[in-house]
Amino acid sequence: MDTIYVLLILIAATLIYIGYNWLQQRKILKTLTEEQFREGYRKAQLIDVREPNEFDNGHILGARNIPLSQLKMRLKELRPDKPVYLYCQNGTRSARAAQLLYKKGYKDLSHLQGGFKKWTGRIKTK
Template identity: 45%
Template sequence: MLLGKAPSVLFWVDMILIIILLWMVINQIIIFVRSRRAAKIVDNEEFKKAMHHAQVIDVREEDSFKAGHILGARNIPFSQFKMYIGGIRKDMPVYLYEQGKALALRCAIMLKKEGFDKIFVLKGGYNKWDGKKKKN
């Protein structure tokens, strides 16, 4: 029996791993909730209807953008997004996309913190886009 014995090193390693795992899960839940408050997820049709009266921003890295992007989009890579947020107009809707939507949602959270209120993210990202594209 373990009565009277001190917990082993493996017990403490397991506890630390469980705490780290719980922190990661809680962090993902917080990001999910914040992103849902920051932006509306829109499908291709809604994105197409509104994109001509909005700022369309591709948050993928430059090489991915150059390989192909939504026609009319400009590139502000996620890695540089904080630096260039001042170049985005607050008086116009912002439509974000990338390969999926995780990074675009993180950018939406940043925009929301800066006072933007019309933020939209393309559901499925560039991979699911069926509209006009520009390919190099």
């Protein structure tokens, strides 16, 4: 019986943690449809947070590749006074990148709903 209580407490704690992170992301990060993303990304810093091999296979025109794994080391490449538009393959890594940027003082953060796999616009491949 004690095992059941421990499992229930762990499940509840996990759900609370997930819920907190979700609410935090909604507070710091604007999720944009493809149409909204297209309207603003030319005036912003467009960052692809996928790994270089993913970037080389196709990316949005004008995007810079700063993988999430390198973002902490490459923060100086981004201006905190300009909007930052982020995207990854499906939206998970860009949300994590936004959390890191927010902690470092970046406030105008947006990401592409559904990520690159939902993008229907022009792309560039290597």
